Amino acid sequence: xxxxxxxxxxxxxxxxLFGFTQIAGxxxxxxxxxxxxxxxxxxxxxxxxxTRSV
Numbered sequence: 001x002x003x004x005x006x007x008x009x010x011x012x013x014x015x016x017l018f019g020f021t022q023i024a025g026x027x028x029x030x031x032x033x034x035x036x037x038x039x040x041x042x043x044x045x046x047x048x049x050x051t052r053s054v
Contacts, residue, residue, distance in 0.1 A: 001041070005034035 008031035015024035 001034055001038040005031045005038060007031075008034065 008027045012024045012027035012031060015021075015027060
């Protein structure tokens with residue numbers, strides 16, 4: 001999921017360089033949403049992974 005966020009971030013940067021502001025804004029919004037979903041899932045996995053004892 002982090003890879004998708006990075007991909008959309010790169011798309012946003014390239015689109016902004018070429019002047020496609022609508023595409024850049026949309027890609028940046030998608031990248032931001034995917035990054036926060038990844039962050040929440042990573043924190044949840046970290047918390048639940050640490051509480052289980054082997």
